[in-house]
Amino acid sequence: MIDFFRKQKYLIDFTLASLLRRKGKNFGLLFVYTLIVFMLASVMLFTHALRHEAGIILQQSPEIILQRMVAGRHALMPADYLDRIGRLRGVVEKKGRLWGYFYDPAVKANYTMMVDETKGLSTTETIIGAAIARTRGVGIGDWITFRSHDGEAYSFQVTDILDTVSELVSADLVFLSEKAYRVTFGVPDGYFTDLVLSVRNPREVQKIAEKLSLKLPDTRPILREEVLRTYDSIFSWRQGIVFVLLAGAVLAFVIFAWDKASGLSAEEKREIGILKAVGWETGDVLRMKFWEGAIVSLAAFIIGYLAAYAHVFYGSASLFEPVLKGWAVLYPDFQLTPFIDGMQVATLFFFTVFPYTVATIIPIWQASITDPDAIMR
The missing domain is CATH 2.40.40.20 (Barwin-like endoglucanases)
Known part of the structure; x- marks a missing residue:
């Protein structure tokens, strides 16, 4: 078990060094990835906090x-x-x-x-x-x-x-x-x-x-329950409007990320050929590229989610406030109580981290089973 963790540590060290060798391309991807996570997380956090806050206040209303x-x-x-x-x-x-x-x-x-x-x-x-x-x-x-x-x-x-x-x-x-x-x-x-x-x-x-x-x-x-359901529907509807507005940006990122993950450059193919030539097994190459995708996606998710948290609960969600609050003239000025839903975080994590990480495996597997001499030529 100790050997397994030590091997993973060496693979992560090598992956980080490989990412830094192409830092311009990878930092650009990380920035766009983080921006998408930030926007989606901001909408989800702000809407859920509003819904939670309204639910608490309306609990004091008559039945x-x-x-x-x-x-x-x-x-x-x-x-x-x-x-x-x-x-x-x-x-x-x-x-x-x-x-x-x-x-x-x-x-x-x-x-x-x-x-x-x-x-x-x-x-x-x-x-x-x-x-x-x-x-x-x-x-x-x-x-x-x-x-x-x-x-x-x-x-x-x-x-x-x-x-x-x-x-x-x-x-x-x-x-x-x-x-x-x-x-x-x-x-x-x-x-x-x-x-x-x-x-x-x-x-x-x-x-x-x-x-x-x-x-x-x-x-x-x-009934009070009907009022609560109405508020929930209103906030969900407004959240949906923002998601539709962001759909173009999300789609563009999906195409960009898929193209990056599914297509290997000549330099990356040559690197895989060298690794295979010096004794790396196919499983080692797959694990190395898995860590590459995981590091990029996890870093984007963590940075984007933390930035969204600060934006919503300390910056009053200024980017989405007019759409999600909905007041035409008299905008309320209030500080939302930080509230995070575990299921919401898991859903966002699954749809932003998992697809990109998996998408990096298929092209790497195809390249890693090819003869090293053919790859390097």
């Missing part, structure tokens, strides 16, 4: 959202629907919510306006998201003006700015008092945007949703 539907569209929910629901086993809390979208022509962006009574806001106070504060150039103590549904302008004093840690979901959020919200949007008393229900046992959510559909046939229950 069931109940919306009233009129002619297939979302409509206001009468407050008496809370009484019509009655007591449902497993439901620990039910309440109405007030929220909506407000278009701000000053920055050409939509805000999400919401009522949260736990904030203790007066009718002239508001709490805004960090992206709104940056875009509008306001801070705590400043005043911000919104125009209501009837054209009247109402000013609110900013009492707080939401923490940047939650900016993934709070970048465009505006909190108002209930009275200020109803005046701004013209929502009469006794109506809510929708209802939310908290369920004690997650396994009972589907059954409770079925009961709600029977009691209130003009409503639509939306």
Whole structure:
């Protein structure tokens, strides 16, 4: 066993020396190879981290959202629907919510306006998201003006700015008092945007949703799991868009790498002939060239993946941020929590390292079984 490892060490030393003799060609290949791994890994890491972050945040959302539907569209929910629901086993809390979208022509962006009574806001106070504060150039103590549904302008004093840690979901959020919200949007008393229900046992959510559909046939229950699946689909779709954009570069690299791996230069063939002439066996030549492919591909994978990790988690994925985040105007500024999926790494490793390493074996085998004298001539 010791002899085996010693032999592999000598083969690796010889392979490194052989690579350095053709350093211009090999460093060019390594650079392109690393760049491809870097781009693919950046997209995968950023998308997966966003998906993971959104999943953690949405776990705090209510298990069931109940919306009233009129002619297939979302409509206001009468407050008496809370009484019509009655007591449902497993439901620990039910309440109405007030929220909506407000278009701000000053920055050409939509805000999400919401009522949260736990904030203790007066009718002239508001709490805004960090992206709104940056875009509008306001801070705590400043005043911000919104125009209501009837054209009247109402000013609110900013009492707080939401923490940047939650900016993934709070970048465009505006909190108002209930009275200020109803005046701004013209929502009469006794109506809510929708209802939310908290369920004690997650396994009972589907059954409770079925009961709600029977009691209130003009409503639509939306489960938290459905929201999570929607976010997952959105991020997967955006990841697919970037991969399609990169497909041309990946295809060009595949052709380049295959041409390099499957075709031997006259110098490489002469080197194999000399090795065979001085006593190297076919297996030794194959192992040497296997290590050559493995060293190049492994070095490209490690350097590219580490560069992608730094780019995503320390550089905010600036190359792919506009496509994958998806906000048109109010871009959230947040630091992603480093998260790596082992299966994702294994998949990327398999599709970037394995094909190139294997592709180097076939032409080398064909050359190594040829008579050394014929090769050198």
